[in-house]
Amino acid sequence: xxxxxxxxxxxxxxxxxxxxxxxxxxxxxxxxxxxxxxxxxxxxxxxxxxxxxxxxxxxxxxxxxxxxxxxxxxxxxxxxxxxxxxxxxxxxxxxxxxxxxxxxxxxxxxxxxxxxxxxx
Amino acid sequence: xxxxxxxxxxxxxxxxxxxxxxxxxxxxxxxxxxxxxxxxxxxxxxxxxxxxxxxxxxxxxxxxxxxxxxxxxxxxxxxxxxxxxxxxxxxxxxxxxxxxxxxxxxxxxxxxx
Numbered sequence: 001x002x003x004x005x006x007x008x009x010x011x012x013x014x015x016x017x018x019x020x021x022x023x024x025x026x027x028x029x030x031x032x033x034x035x036x037x038x039x040x041x042x043x044x045x046x047x048x049x050x051x052x053x054x055x056x057x058x059x060x061x062x063x064x065x066x067x068x069x070x071x072x073x074x075x076x077x078x079x080x081x082x083x084x085x086x087x088x089x090x091x092x093x094x095x096x097x098x099x100x101x102x103x104x105x106x107x108x109x110x111x112x113x114x115x116x117x118x119x120x
Numbered sequence: 121x122x123x124x125x126x127x128x129x130x131x132x133x134x135x136x137x138x139x140x141x142x143x144x145x146x147x148x149x150x151x152x153x154x155x156x157x158x159x160x161x162x163x164x165x166x167x168x169x170x171x172x173x174x175x176x177x178x179x180x181x182x183x184x185x186x187x188x189x190x191x192x193x194x195x196x197x198x199x200x201x202x203x204x205x206x207x208x209x210x211x212x213x214x215x216x217x218x219x220x221x222x223x224x225x226x227x228x229x230x231x232x233x
Binding site (some may be wrong): 032034041042043044045046051072093095097108110111112113114 | 122164165219225
């Protein structure tokens, strides 16, 4: 099946620094990728939809200037947490939508393994 | 607003017991429906999905789910669970006019050996 990777898998940073998380679709092209945030024992909350070659669409309440998303190619989207603070500590998960594979249906999203961010 | 409700936050069963996890959604239009599973320390995996056709959908590892449109429900079932089914299960809905997938809060399933 389709594989999505994330890098790094975990990161610890100091308050005030910026952290970049990469999401790659390894064996398919993804025009659309999604970024989620998962708090402990809670569900995934969609943060933004990342479209290749255009600006990301952010969900209500998500700060665009704090969570910068870039989707520069069909296989890579990046999420940069700028000026991170302890409350940004969370598990960040990306997914990629595979529309063009053989026998694929629309709206099948494949999830990455997640990145655990800890801000000290 | 669109939402997905999973009735049980934590379920504990013995091996060989039957399982049913409830899921209801609130959206009036046409939807695609999913169940995802997250095993301990692993990432989300698709268990099964419903787009159209037969409302009884069979997925991997013996799971199935039934879409009942009149009840806005998509309950997950398995006739006989195994210890290896211990995981967190998420119901998710994608309104067809939208790109987004909306997740329920998840049900943590613990199977006793």
